[in-house]
Amino acid sequence: MVKVRFAPSPTGILHVGGIRTALFNYFFAKSSGGSFVLRNEDTDQSRKVEGSLEATIESLKWLGISWDDMVTQSERLAEYQKYAQELVDKGLAREEEGAIRFIVDKNQGTISWTDAVGNKEISYESENIEDFIILKADGFPTYHLAKVVDDHLMEITHVLRGEDWIPSAPKHIMLYKAFGWDVPTFAHLPNVMGTDGKKLSKRRGAKSVLDFRKEGYLAQALLNYLMLLGWSPKNDREILSKDEMEKIFSLENVNSSPAIFDERKLQWMNGEYIRITQNSELKSQILEFDPGLKDIDENLLLAMIEPAKTRMKTLAEFGVLIAPFMNDLPTEKSQVRKDLYEVFEKIENWDKETLLNNIKSYLDEKNLRFPDIYEALIGVRAGLPLADVFEILGKERTLILLK
Ligand code: GLU
Numbered sequence: 001m002v003k004v005r006f007a008p009s010p011t012g013i014l015h016v017g018g019i020r021t022a023l024f025n026y027f028f029a030k031s032s033g034g035s036f037v038l039r040n041e042d043t044d045q046s047r048k049v050e051g052s053l054e055a056t057i058e059s060l061k062w063l064g065i066s067w068d069d070m071v072t073q074s075e076r077l078a079e080y081q082k083y084a085q086e087l088v089d090k091g092l093a094r095e096e097e098g099a100i101r102f103i104v105d106k107n108q109g110t111i112s113w114t115d116a117v118g119n120k121e122i123s124y125e126s127e128n129i130e131d132f133i134i135l136k137a138d139g140f141p142t143y144h145l146a147k148v149v150d151d152h153l154m155e156i157t158h159v160l161r162g163e164d165w166i167p168s169a170p171k172h173i174m175l176y177k178a179f180g181w182d183v184p185t186f187a188h189l190p191n192v193m194g195t196d197g198k199k200l201s202k203r204r205g206a207k208s209v210l211d212f213r214k215e216g217y218l219a220q221a222l223l224n225y226l227m228l229l230g231w232s233p234k235n236d237r238e239i240l241s242k243d244e245m246e247k248i249f250s251l252e253n254v255n256s257s258p259a260i261f262d263e264r265k266l267q268w269m270n271g272e273y274i275r276i277t278q279n280s281e282l283k284s285q286i287l288e289f290d291p292g293l294k295d296i297d298e299n300l301l302l303a304m305i306e307p308a309k310t311r312m313k314t315l316a317e318f319g320v321l322i323a324p325f326m327n328d329l330p331t332e333k334s335q336v337r338k339d340l341y342e343v344f345e346k347i348e349n350w351d352k353e354t355l356l357n358n359i360k361s362y363l364d365e366k367n368l369r370f371p372d373i374y375e376a377l378i379g380v381r382a383g384l385p386l387a388d389v390f391e392i393l394g395k396e397r398t399l400i401l402l403k
Pocket of ligand 1: 006008009041147160161162165
């Protein structure tokens with residue numbers, strides 16, 4: 001049975017590249033009927049950043065990703081110490097000033113494996129690999145030892161991780177062999193680059209998952225977009241639900257070339273998700289995002305979602321778009337505004353078609369365009385579809401607004 005793990009080190013924010021690794025593991029487990037484990041790789045105590053594990057957990061939960069089990073490496077020191085000692089006893093590692101170093105057999109020739117991403121063989125010459133520390137003097141294991149011991153004991157079948165780890169794989173293979181254990185399948189995922197072609201990293205200002213939530217992205221949209229960073233479902237469809245991806249994800253369709261994270265594409269996709277979300281559901285999400293909007297009458301708010309969702313790319317935009325129509329228009333009154341008041345005052349059938357026709361004839365008559373009306377009313381040259389909004393507000397409220 002397939003068993004995979006996501007193994008973040010709590011050393012900072014979970015950015016786009018990191019979460020993408022988590023998602024590929026999760027969807028691979030789901031699509032193959034396997035299980036998914038979260039492993040907190042906290043053995044490098046000096047690099048530990050307070051709160052990063054909690055933020056990782058919150059990010060995964062927000063995206064709807066659950067795990068079957070969770071382990072924390074710092075609680076398992078005795079285990080690693082035991083296995084390091086086993087290698088010393090076998091003459092495959094030596095102690096130096098309290099630390100234990102693995103002795104690389106440089107005569108074993110080529111170390112190679114077939115990577116499940118791109119189905120390609122990768123090889124390293126053992127003579128180029130130096131002896132390496134597996135247990136530090138403070139009793140903590142290094143990443144190499146802890147990873148191999150845990151992947152074995154947890155019966156991990158596939159190791160999906162970023163391609164930065166490729167150079168570590170020959171060391172891991174040597175350790176598996178030294179213990180006499182089976183080597184799992186490696187699947188090294190392509191890097192995630194920015195639109196400038198450089199790798200996204202914490203240092204280069206990559207955003208965290210929770211930053212995207214703060215900016216008004218929907219979890220479903222972010223999830224969907226991140227899945228397309230390195231995975232292309234057959235027939236190149238782009239909008240895919242979580243349920244669907246849980247069925248169709250496969251390692252064969254993971255590309256080996258780098259993926260580009262393009263925030264504008266994510267914004268576009270978020271807008272698409274906003275448009276397919278039911279209004280009542282969107283209303284809850286908007287209120288959760290922007291609790292200040294609870295002051296607005298609930299039915300009015302719900303009604304405003306229909307015209308607003310055609311214009312929104314993020315949840316954050318809703319409040320901005322509706323604000324001018326909820327409060328007072330600017331005190332300074334333009335001629336256009338006075339004219340519209342007169343036009344609207346005469347309308348008897350207060351529906352959006354009539355309103356739109358009247359607005360259009362007014363524009364024709366004065367040789368103006370829609371952006372001029374927006375400018376005159378709300379001070380910017382675009383906004384919500386006006387006839388729809390005035391229909392929702394009703395004649396009385398619209399006239400008060402324009403007065
Ligand atoms: N702790 C490593 C990291 O932070 C995990 C690498 C792996 O998945 O083996 O990326």
